[in-house]
Amino acid sequence: MAERIQKLASHLNYPTGMLARQTAIITGSGHGIGAECARLFANEGARVVVCDVDIAKSNEVAKSVNNVCPDRAISFPGDITDQNYFPTLVKQAADFGSGKIHIIDGVIHKMLDEQWDTILAVHSTASFRLIKHAAPYFRVKDGEKRVIVNVCSTSGTHGNVGQFGVRANTVAFAHINTRLTRAKENGDFIVTPEGERVPLGIPVAQLEARKGVSSESQYKDIPLGRPGTATEGAGSILAVCSPLFAYVSGQTIEVTGGRNM
Known part of the structure; x- marks a missing residue:
């Protein structure tokens, strides 16, 4: 299925691409769905700004995009919990x-006060600051389409006793943008100023518990019977940003x- 989507995506950009002459800021694009978004958006003609806290990953994704679509990407790594990052990013x-x-x-568990602050900083405050600084570029009346898409785990819509910080972000931004929810990516985490690793993706304990378990048992709550791929997640985001969802x-x-149907 993922290969079929990639083949389809390669044909969507005829003759100039659905996102031609548009510019996209993609946070968390150093790996996974964010990186796939950068590649798909560039393939559709967009200029993409790759953002990730990991400098090496951010630079590598931008390089891989430019290898296929020359001059379509730049890397601007940084920490989205730093309020000084967004003015320069924008x-x-x-x-x-x-x-x-x-x-x-x-x-884009068991929790201490500092961890709670970090979760809110990543899932709510960072979104607010980015939109705040980019707002002047969205208020212009030139007839061109603008889109804000926030991506979170399904905990944001269906609730999870250990991830109510994600839910808080979903409620906060439900009425100002289009939001996509998806299954969490493996191993996502952020480090607090004190060096504490706060999981943002699937907790390690859950990953360990899945080892040796058949696919049918692991994904019995998913009608399609399998997890989604990063390319499939990115494809849904591309669709929302395209003229097809105008x-x-x-x-x-x-x-x-x-x-959860």
């Missing part, structure tokens, strides 16, 4: 986009293979 993106920004795509606004769209 300026860099606007300069790269010839003064315009069209798309903002934000990809009349869709303020919606929560679940990309779950039918889970």
Whole structure:
């Protein structure tokens, strides 16, 4: 299925791409779905700003994009919990986009106070700050489409006693952008100033518990019977940002293979 989507994506950009002459800021794009978004968006003609806290990963993704689509990507790594990061990120993106920004795509347990603060900083405050600084580029009246897409785990819509910080973000931003929920990626985490690793993806204990368990048992709550791929997640985001979704606004769209139907 993933190969079919990749083949389809390679044909979507005829003749110039659905996102031609648009500029996209993609946070968390150093790996996984974010990285696939950068590749798919560039393939559709967009100029993409790759953002990740991991400098090496951010640079590598931008390089891989430019190897296929020359001059379509720049890397601007940084910490989204740092309030000074977004003004420079937005300026860099606007300069790269010839003064315009069209798309903002934000990809993204037992808890101490500091961990709670970090979760809110990543899932809520960072989104607020990015939108705040990019707002002037979205208020212009030039007839061009602008899109803000936030991506979170399904805990944001269906609740999870250990991840109510994610749920708080979903409620906070439900009415100002289109949101996609997806299954969590393996191993996602952020480090607090004190060096504490706060899981953002599937907890290690859950991953260990799945070892040796058949696929049928692991994914029996997913009608399609398998987990989604990063390319499939990115493809759904591309669709939302494309002209095909021009009349869709303020919606929560679940990309779950039918889970929680």
